[in-house]
Amino acid sequence: MRRAGQGDAEAWRVLVGRYSRLLCAIARSYGLSGADVDDVVQTTWLRLVERLTLLRDPARAGAWLAVTARHESMATLRRAGRERPLKGAGPAVTGPHHVVFGRDLAAAVGAALETIPPRCRELLELFAGSPRLSYAEISAALEMPVGSVGPTRARCLTHLRRRLGGRA
Template identity: 85%
Template sequence: MEDESTGDLVRRAGRGDIDAWRGLVDRYSRLLCAIAHSYGLSGADADDVMQTTWLRLVERLTLLRDPARAGTWLAVTARRESLATLRRLGRERPLQGYGPSVTGPHHVVFGRDLAASVGAALETIPPRCRRLLELFVASPPFSYSEISAALEIPVGSVGPTRARCLTHLRRQLDGVT
């Protein structure tokens, strides 16, 4: 199934082949999850985005003009669903996972200060940079091709864009604007 092209999987799934559906789900679920998380969604909200994205594909599967580009179609749809979820919730969520990793009173205080500083700096950089950096620190980390699809940038631009975003973040943390 890994050697089979996305276009072939889509065509087979359109004919009701359950193995083709499993192949598509295996191939793209991690990407859809990354996209939902890149918008600050987690838990049930991220799951809802993924489920709705798959539902949209089911509804339009036989209407796709280029079945080989179904991965891109899924990524765009997941971004739109993530934004719709944020609008429905009426708020944006703070970044998660930047707390201290070591315990003890002084580590807790330092960790909170560091998390607050990084969180504040992240709020000042462009949203696209924030999303890119979040995808890099996700656990497990996402590949360049997954990040490329999630952010709609060429794979060759992921590294240089990451470097520029980190420079932006460092300048904010150092108080240089």
């Protein structure tokens, strides 16, 4: 990261090579089109260039990039006025009460996610994406050992369940 911040082209090639697939996977998980995925990835790299000297811990660049790609994907969806459809989320919506319940549940989960530790939120959001990321990809994004991903996920889900208090 430091070398990239000093303009080292080889350092940038290494960073782009290491994280571009992950950024594409995150953007695709939001159901974005190919052009929108490209825009999200490009904007994420631009955000890194803009804030490169401001990163407190350059060793956590992968996690920062993953979170930024998620935020850029959501911003793209908001701008387009679309919502990501829930695939396989149970029975088809058949009436207004289903819509209200779904929105209520989504709001409760969203609020609960905001109260758990940020690292847990990042991990759970990476797991929730589609296409599914591998443990190795999540490990790289969060810069944690592959063997720690599963146990950490279990602890994070426990945090989330406590916050939801019986709603899930």
